[in-house]
Amino acid sequence: MKVVLYLRVSTIEQAEEGFSIRAQKTQLLDYCRVNDYEVVEIYIDDGYSAKDTNRPALKQLLKDAEKGQFKAVLVYKLDRFTRSVRDLYDLLGYLSGFGVDFVSKQEKFDTTTAMGRAMIGILGVFAQFERELISERVRMGQEQKVKEGKRHGGRYPYGYDNEGKIIPHEFEVLRRIRHMYMKERMSYKKIAIQLNQEGITRRGYEWRASTVAMTLENPFYAGIIQYGERMANGKYPQRYRDKKIEVIRSIGDHEPVWTQEEYEEHYRLMHMRKGSGYSRKLEYWFTGLLRCGRCGSAMHGRLTTSRKRKDGSIVRTPYYICNRRKDNDTCRMPIFRQVHIEHLVMEYINNLQIDQALKVSEQRKIKKQQANIEKQIQKLKRDLESIKERKKKWQYMFVEELITADILRERLDEENSKEMELQQKLDELQSRERETPAIQNMLVSMADLWPVMNDEEKKRYSTRSLKRFEYIPQKKIQKV
Structure with missing residues (x-):
C-alpha cells in the first residue's frame, strides 16, 4: 500500500521530549518495512505547533490527497498530527472523502480496520463536546467583560482608533449621518450617495446603504457595550432563542457619539420604517x-x-x-x-x-423666520472664515519663531474646537432653511x-x- 509519512516537531519538544524529526522518520520507516508499506512522500513541519492546522506541510499533504497519489497517512503519534480532537475528527473526515486512511504507530490507530473506523464516531462525540465547551468558556469570558463595561474583542468601529480614542473627523461624519437621517429625512441609500460624492470614505471603503444602517443601529455609538443582538418586537433572533441566551448590555467607559436618548429616538424611527420586515x-x-x-x-x-x-x-x-x-x-x-x-x-x-387668515399669518411668520435664519447663517460663515484666517496667523507666528510649538498646538486646538462648534450650528441652520419650503407646502x-x-x-x-x-x-x- 502506498503511504506518506507526516513528521512534526516544535523547538521545545525537540529539546525536551526527544521527538526529533530524525527519530520519527527512523521509527516510521522501520514500521513501513515490517508492514510492507511503500513510502511515496515524506511531509515535514519543523518548528510548528499542533494547536491548529495552519502548517505548510500539512496543507500540502491535504492538497496531494485529492490527487489520489497515496492510500494512507502514517504518523508516529497522534499529537504529531494534531492536539485537538475536533481538528483530528475534521482531518480524518477530509482524508476519508478521498479514500485515504490514517495510521498512528504508537496508539495503534488504524482506519484501515473496522475498529479504527469506529473510533472516528467516538472522536466525533468528543469533538462536539470540545466545541461546546470552548464556546461556553468564551461566552462566559465575554459576558464578564461586558458586565465590567469592557469590549469583548474585535476591532473598534469607525470613529475610534485601535486604542478606543475618538477620531474627531470621523466623529463629525457619524453625527452628520444621524442629522441627515433624522433632520433631513434622507434614506440610507441617499446618505451613502451623498457621502461618496463628497469623497468621504469609510476607512478606504465606499459607504453603502447597509453600512449606514448598521452605523445608526450600533449601540456602541451610544456608549453601550453589548454581547448578542438587540431585541426586535420583544423577541431575540432565532439563534439566541434556541440556545436560551440572554443578550448582555452595559454602559462602557468610551466616549459616545450620541446620547442614549438620541440613539433610542433614531432606532425607533428605523424600526418604524422597516415595518417589522414587510415595509422595507x-x-x-x-x-x-x-x-x-x-x-x-x-x-x-x-x-x-x-x-x-x-x-x-x-x-x-x-x-x-x-x-x-x-x-x-x-x-x-x-x-x-x-x-x-x-x-x-x-x-x-x-x-x-x-382658515385662510390663519394660512396667510403662518406664511408671514415663516418668511420672517426664514430671513432670521439666513442672517444667522451668514454670520456663522463669516465667523468660520475668521477662524481660518487666525489659524494661518498662528502658523505664521510659529514659522517666524514668535511662539513655541506647544503654544501653537494649544491655540490650534482652541480654534479647531470653536470651528467644530460653529460648523455644527451652521449645518443645523442650513437644514432648517431647507425644511422651510416643506413646511409651507404643508399649508397647501x-x-x-x-x-x-x-x-x-x-x-x-x-x-x-x-x-x-x-x-x-x-x-x-x-x-x-
Whole structure:
C-alpha cells in the first residue's frame, strides 16, 4: 500500500521530549518495512505547533490527497498530527472523502480496520463536546467583560482608533449621518450617495446603504457595550432563542457619539420604517401611522401578487396587514389594499377647511423666520472664515519663531474646537432653511400635492403631516 509519512516537531519538544524529526522518520520507516508499506512522500513541519492546522506541510499533504497519489497517512503519534480532537475528527473526515486512511504507530490507530473506523464516531462525540465547551468558556469570558463595561474583542468601529480614542473627523461624519437621517429625512441609500460624492470614505471603503444602517443601529455609538443582538418586537433572533441566551448590555467607559436618548429616538424611527420586515420599501406610505381598528395594533405593508401582464411581468399590489394577525393570528382584521386607505385619507383631508387668515399669518411668520435664519447663517460663515484666517496667523507666528510649538498646538486646538462648534450650528441652520419650503407646502391642500408626489415624498409627507389614525372596515377613517 502506498503511504506518506507526516513528521512534526516544535523547538521545545525537540529539546525536551526527544521527538526529533530524525527519530520519527527512523521509527516510521522501520514500521513501513515490517508492514510492507511503500513510502511515496515524506511531509515535514519543523518548528510548528499542533494547536491548529495552519502548517505548510500539512496543507500540502491535504492538497496531494485529492490527487489520489497515496492510500494512507502514517504518523508516529497522534499529537504529531494534531492536539485537538475536533481538528483530528475534521482531518480524518477530509482524508476519508478521498479514500485515504490514517495510521498512528504508537496508539495503534488504524482506519484501515473496522475498529479504527469506529473510533472516528467516538472522536466525533468528543469533538462536539470540545466545541461546546470552548464556546461556553468564551461566552462566559465575554459576558464578564461586558458586565465590567469592557469590549469583548474585535476591532473598534469607525470613529475610534485601535486604542478606543475618538477620531474627531470621523466623529463629525457619524453625527452628520444621524442629522441627515433624522433632520433631513434622507434614506440610507441617499446618505451613502451623498457621502461618496463628497469623497468621504469609510476607512478606504465606499459607504453603502447597509453600512449606514448598521452605523445608526450600533449601540456602541451610544456608549453601550453589548454581547448578542438587540431585541426586535420583544423577541431575540432565532439563534439566541434556541440556545436560551440572554443578550448582555452595559454602559462602557468610551466616549459616545450620541446620547442614549438620541440613539433610542433614531432606532425607533428605523424600526418604524422597516415595518417589522414587510415595509422595507417606501411603497407603504402609511406604515407607522395606520392602526388596526379592531385591536389597536400597528398595521404593516406587504406586497401581494395580483396578476400577470401580457408580457409576463408580475403586478404586485401593496396591502396592509394587522401586526397581531401576522404574528399569532389573534386578530381577524381583513387584509386590504393601500389604495383603499389612500382614498379614505384623501376624503378626510378634503373635508378639512383651513382658515385662510390663519394660512396667510403662518406664511408671514415663516418668511420672517426664514430671513432670521439666513442672517444667522451668514454670520456663522463669516465667523468660520475668521477662524481660518487666525489659524494661518498662528502658523505664521510659529514659522517666524514668535511662539513655541506647544503654544501653537494649544491655540490650534482652541480654534479647531470653536470651528467644530460653529460648523455644527451652521449645518443645523442650513437644514432648517431647507425644511422651510416643506413646511409651507404643508399649508397647501395635501390632496392637490399628492398626485404629483413620488413614493418617497408621499411617505415623508404622511409622516410629517399625520400622527396616527385607525381603519375600521365598512367605516371611515377615525382620528386618534
